[in-house]
Amino acid sequence: MKEQLAKIRAEALSAFESVKDAAALDELRVKYLGKKGELTAVLKQMGKLSAEERPAMGQLANEVRAALEGALDAASQKMEAAALELKLKAETVDVTIPGRQVQVGRRHPMNTALDEIKEIFIGMGFTVLDGPEIELAELNFDRLNAEEGHPSRDWSDTFYFDEDSRVMLRSQTSPMQVRAMDSMPLPIRIIAPGRVYRKDEVDATHSPMFHQVEGMVIDKNVTMADLKGTLNLLAEELFGKGTVTRFRPHHFPFTEPSCEMDVQCHKCGGAGCPTCKGEGWIELLGAGMIHPRVLEMAGIDPEEWSGWAFGMGLERTALRRFKIADMRLIFENDIRFLEQF
Amino acid sequence: MNLSRKWLNEFVKVDVPDREFAEAMTLSGSKVEGVTVEGAEISRVVVGRVLSLVRHPNSDHMWICQVDAGQGQPIQIVTGAQNVKENDLVPVALDGSTLPGGKEIHAGQLRGEDSNGMLCSFAELGLDQRDFPAAYADGIWILSDDPELDGLTVGQDIREAVGLDDHVVEFEITPNRPDCLSVIGLAREASATFDKPCNLHEPAVKGGGPGALPELLDVETPAADLVPRYTARMVRGVKIAPSPKWMRERLRAMGVRPINNIVDITNYVMLEYGQPMHAFDYRYVNGGKIIVRRAEEGEKLTTLDGKEHTLTANHLVIADEGRAVGLAGIMGGLNSEIVADTADVVFESACFDGTCIRKGALALGMRTEASAKFEKGLDPLNTLPAVNRACELVELLGAGEVVDGVIDILNNVPQPTVLTVEPDKINALLGTDISGIEMFKIFEKLDFVNAGDQAVNPNCFTVSVPSYRGDVRRMADLAEEVARFHGYNNIPTTLMRGQTTQGGYSPVQKLENKLGGLCRTCGYSEIITYSFISPTAYDKILWGKEDFHRKSFRILNPLGEDTSIMRTTTLPSMLEVLGRNWNNRSKAAWLYELGRIYMPGGEDGLAMEAQILTLGAYGNGMDFFTMKGAVEALLKGIRARDVRFEPCTEDPSYHPGRCAYVYSGADIVGVFGQIHPLAAQNFGVDGELYCAELSFDELLMAQGPDPEYAPLPKYPPITRDIAVVCGEEVSVGALEAAIRRGAKGLLKEVSLFDIYRGKNLGEGKKSVAFNLVLRADDRSLTSEEADQDVKSILEALERDCGAVLR
Structure with missing residues (x-):
């Protein structure tokens, strides 16, 4: 089980790292952290463990979850920043175009x-x-x-x-x-x-x-x-x-x-x-x-x-x-x- | 007034450069306008001797001359003139010389022969036959033929050789100092300015001419009030001839053309003494009697310039027993002119009343050198030395024999003015600390006190004002004399002390500034137009012939018809400027002027001068509602009370369907709209012009009080849009008024947002949509409350305007 957790962790972190778009990221979230995801599936096996093993394994499982959630957030933020950057770039104006004219009168x-x-x-x-x-x-x-x-x-x-x-x-x-x-x-x-x-x-x-x-x-x-x-x-x-x-x-x-x-x-x-x-x-x-x-x-x-x-x-x-x-x-x-x- | 520095130097030796001279004289009160150096345009022109001349081989009229021009060896010059002989002294323009008019002479060849300069005529040197009557006009100026040109040396600068080297200073003399319109007057000023002695000359006349003056000449002055003094002398056996070179030179430098010896003497004395002189031919003074009298109404006299004048009793004439022979103080008569065979001459040196001469000259339109002097009021004590100087010059020139004796009638010769100098008072006025001794010295320089007066008390002394200083009458005048010679620029500079005063703008001026600022914020630029207009301007803005606003102040002596009427409307001025910009093809012009109109009927026969704020514009989207927006912004900016607009169909200058009155309460503040197309055409514009004319006084009345803060709303508003259908004739203003009447206290804002016309509404109908903002200050409104108000509003719309919900 310990090996399973370590594997999920390594796979998931690597997947979050290299994800390209928001849809793929959501898929990964469901795959690893969803109710029917891989991590949940592992945790369901906790009942089979002995009372001595359970706390240590529980702690490990939580650590993995936190690490995955952290990586997910980071990936999501990175993606939003990239999207914003693109949007701003698309909004670039030609600053040399004259301003909208305001007619101001002059004193003689x-x-x-x-x-x-x-x-x-x-x-x-x-x-x-x-x-x-x-x-x-x-x-x-x-x-x-x-x-x-x-x-x-x-x-x-x-x-x-x-x-x-x-x-x-x-x-x-x-x-x-x-x-x-x-x-x-x-x-x-x-x-x-x-x-x-x-x-x-x-x-x-x-x-x-x-x-x-x-x-x-x-x-x-x-x-x-x-x-x-x-x-x-x-x-x-x-x-x-x-x-x-x-x-x-x-x-x-x-x-x-x-x-x-x-x-x-x-x-x-x-x-x-x-x-x-x-x-x-x-x-x-x-x-x-x-x-x-x-x-x-x-x-x-x-x-x-x-x-x-x-x-x-x-x-x-x-x-x-x-x-x-x-x-x-x-x-x-x-x-x-x-x-x- | 021109001054020859050579002439000045006869009286006061001042040897400083022109610029320094000008500066010092200017700072002591004789303003120098400029200095002209005679012959300044002439360079490298010298006296030369013609050594030999031979015919030009390739010309039937040219000569090749060898000329000694003092250059070490002779130079060859080709000339086309025929009057040059061997040994003649002539003006030689050397290679690289310049002549008047910017002409340059360079060495070259004439038909294959070298010519290293030019022999000159006097005209080429900028001179006139009158300057050198003996000179031959149609050829080279043979200097050696003129006995008046002596001491000529080869190589000498021509300007020095012929006396064309004076420096002439032009002064602007103020009207209070007629004494300075003379060489002697300026010599006195120069003497005081440069602290150099002034060597005035006492004329000495030998006399002894045939006959006894009392038997020859009698003078009466029935117009004694206009003739403070009349002095005359006689010269017999006159030989009319040109005057000598030195005299011609002086006259030329001062800008006076030489005529003949007798006329030149009168001009010379006028320039030297500032005393106009007149010379008559004695044989035309019938009965040997001179009468200085008022002219008879309609009396005729032809003056020296050949013009006949019809006189009135306001003119003063010099007459003999039968007829007038001169216009006193203005110009002599043609009938007594000095001519070639004049034998006996009467010199008149008189003092006439300044106002009488001024008005007389003005009425005849002939201001002369003499009248310009007399009108300022001359010194009666000057007549005698002046006439004696004239007689002295006659003797010096050998122009005739002076008869002994002087006719001198003194009707009104004032006593000298004696004033007390109190240095403390003068210092208090000037803000200076000048000692009594220094002041005394200044008055000594000015001949106000006797030199060497030892018993003077420096804290209080008296001065006797010379007769030629009629401008000095009281302490302030003495203070000016002290200041002039102490130096205006030596008076300290201090800032004002004393009681503090509250400065600033009045409420009227504050509003003026505010309105100007608002106009500029709205995009209008300020203009300044003439207050006077053409009488046709009222036609151009389509005013009726009988319109009472046409009653205007009319200038009796305008510059021209175009500027002869004081405007009672600013509209033509604005339209003219718009028209000018339009015709300059400027795409847009939005302009304003806060200017006056001049309505007859003010106090003391003056005008009621009211200010009008005029806006005028075309282009850049200008239309009726753009102009209205500016008017509204102005009124909002001054928080005008109770503003409304009503159609104006009767103003002839405006489009009858696009013109409105602006009201504040019951008062019309002004009018605005599109200028009538015919009026616009009259100003050269075939497009739409928009103007507003707002009365400043009405704006001042309409101006609301300073704003007070109102708490910002705490509760949200409810907004409702309504569209109602009504007849075309119902105005939006009427609908708005009905909405406000119908509201029950919750309505905060009404704004129009659409007007729609369409077949579905029926002929002559329109749909008008408003946005209503309803709010209570103390609670959040419920929808039901808002509905109640809207219901009431709709009822009012239907009742008052026949408008029904669409």
């Missing part, structure tokens, strides 16, 4: 540039103001110290809606300075982006409608050094750390002292090239300390309060930011252009 590049500027100033405690584009000449000019006779008031430069030149398309976002002074409590920190209009024919660098962003601070002890510090920060945020700027004297009716800020040409690093027209610098914005007369006209005492303001064109900033060659692209809205951003 000009507004992307504006968003960046807004974020910078909001971080410094500025509020964003919106105001009318059809504006009173009084706010666009008079209240900004550009008196009757200032060249920008000419009909050749500014769009008007009445013969008295009273109502116009704002030529700058600066009337928002006046609207802020008239409506907000001091101190004030605002930026005011928006559309502005000038009588310029359309070409690669001009458009009769374009966008500006105005910034203004009025507080006690505000200095020109603060203006420079803030605008330098703006330049670094827009064009990268270490951006070199310079400030030049300039003239605006509503600031005194006035300045323009240039950014060192990114192409040539200041040596002079076609991009900067050989100057090494690119004009970015105009700014200055708010003219005391402008404060006075808003009922703000220039002895007590001071402030600064700046205005910058957004199209040119966007053009530079994204290396766009022609301003007309901004307003043509060609989908092939828009999808680049």
Whole structure:
């Protein structure tokens, strides 16, 4: 009997080892471990054994059964793993086939540039103001110290809606300075982006409608050094750390002292090239300390309060930011252009 | 404003390279736009002497010249010109030379003879007969024939030899500094910038011309309010001739064409002093009387350019007793022009009211060099030195005899402005720590204080503003002067201190940002379009002629008709962009714009500027329900309240059967649908375009509150599908509404899943199938409970819509 068990064990283990498919494995299971299987048949002979032999033989029989069951499991697992492997292999895809298209809309590049500027100033405690584009000449000019006779008031430069030149398309976002002074409590920190209009024919660098962003601070002890510090920060945020700027004297009716800020040409690093027209610098914005007369006209005492303001064109900033060659692209809205951003 | 550096150097010796000069002037406030070097395109062109010339053996008109061009040995050059003689000094372009216009000269052969260069005419050097009136135009420029060209040496660079070597700096002068529209004004700035003395010249007139001025000339200024000062002198026995080379050279460098000595003198003085001058022929000043008066309505005058003008009382004229002889400050009259036989000349050097000149010039459409200066407001103290300088130049040029005396009418010459400098206040504004002494030195450089004023208190001193600095009126102006010469770039950079303010976006701006984000998520890209449109745009979107929305703000001076109307609808702007993309053959374009419309009737005569969120699309599966899906997503994204859709058949721009109003509660938020095919055609599109126009203000009102968490359902739902048959005219919306009305509180969701039409249903019928989700929040529903609800729903469908279970 002992020999029988050993034989079953050897045969069965070898059979499980070399089995090829699930059906054959099941046949083997029935053959060796089934109710009418070979192992059961051997065990049925246990009754014939003496009481002394029985425990030892029983133990041996159980060992054989456990070994067979273990081998069966192993064989079955191996087979499942092989089957899965085959299935996965069959499911292989070509990963270079394009993904199913999800159409995502794009932000207009000009507004992307504006968003960046807004974020910078909001971080410094500025509020964003919106105001009318059809504006009173009084706010666009008079209240900004550009008196009757200032060249920008000419009909050749500014769009008007009445013969008295009273109502116009704002030529700058600066009337928002006046609207802020008239409506907000001091101190004030605002930026005011928006559309502005000038009588310029359309070409690669001009458009009769374009966008500006105005910034203004009025507080006690505000200095020109603060203006420079803030605008330098703006330049670094827009064009990268270490951006070199310079400030030049300039003239605006509503600031005194006035300045323009240039950014060192990114192409040539200041040596002079076609991009900067050989100057090494690119004009970015105009700014200055708010003219005391402008404060006075808003009922703000220039002895007590001071402030600064700046205005910058957004199209040119966007053009530079994204290396766009022609301003007309901004307003043509060609989908092939828009999808680049 | 152009500036000749040679001319500048007469007043201030500045010998730095152009780039350094430009940089320093720019940083002190005189912005340099560029520098032009005269003759920069010319290289390897020298003065040469013609040693001999013989006929070309193979040509009946060419000459073979041996020329000494200072090259060690003579060079052979073939020329076709006929005016060259032995011993002439001529411009010689050597082998490898360049000439204006990018022309290059190389050694070669002409009909078999070597020619190692070219003899040049003045035109080939980029010059004009007016620059060298004595030169022969139709041949080689014989330098030795021109008595004005002296000191010529063989081999000398031609540019130096003929004075074509000036460096000309172009400035952008801001309107507050008309004084800098002159050589002297820029000399003052350069002097202060480079800390070099400014040697201004006091004109000296010998005088002694025949006659007594009071007897010859009388001036009256009835329009005294428009004539702060009128200064005049007379020159007799004038000999009209070309002006000398040095003067022509200066004028050329500054971009002014030489005419004749008298005209050139007036231009020269205008450039040097910034004071426009006018010269009249005395014989045409009837009665020897000049009257500066307002023009009469309808008065006619022909100006020097030959154009006749009809004037109004807003124009200021220079007249004699009978008629106008000039438009004051703008242009002289043709009737008193300086001509070849002019004998006696009146020089006018006046100061006119800037606004009057500006408006006058504008009304006539003739902005001149003179009017451009006057309109900025000139210094009344400048008229006398300028007229004296003109007379001095007349004497220097031997152009006539200056009559003694000056006519000088001072109607309104202001007193100098005296200001107090408080360095502390200036430092407080600039954020600097500049000493009073340094400030004093700056004002000294600018002639605001007397040099050597020892008794100055550096903490508080007074300055007297020169008459030509009308822009300096108060402390802030003084601060700018200090900043300019201390250096803007030497002002420290600090970050703002002071009270902290709360920055950020307003609720309106937050919604703008949110809607933009939602549009992009839905696949729409942002566009930016012009706010002005053509009046025909309303026709293109098929609005009726009487549609009251056509009432728009109209620009009185538009760039063109196409951009003359402030839009009261964004639709044409969107359709134009769609049309452009369509015609570019882009397969699909899904676009949005959050832009304004401009409705008349706002406060103060302004517009009501409302924002419209406009969506427009074609391609990539776009149809009515794709567009509706985007509209629904937007409304869902802002949690809009009580949204429903109703058909819109009356909007002329849309397909009458594929257009809907969007409601939130009782308010129309907007309209969307397929653009009317005729409207699409008007924008060059023969396919389907879809648009949505949503009022931003309505979206703001419709926006729901911030979401609050609702517990997730604990009990399972029961779902039931129902299909009902109803008439074609019954809308799905009506069926849905009936379902909701019929439900007894267990219905959580209704969704349409099929619409079927077929013969078996009968003519004009359709079957509509819905999926219903029923659930209770506090228990598992039983099938019986669900059936009860469905029964009630079916009853409502039948009662309200005549829809019966299929």
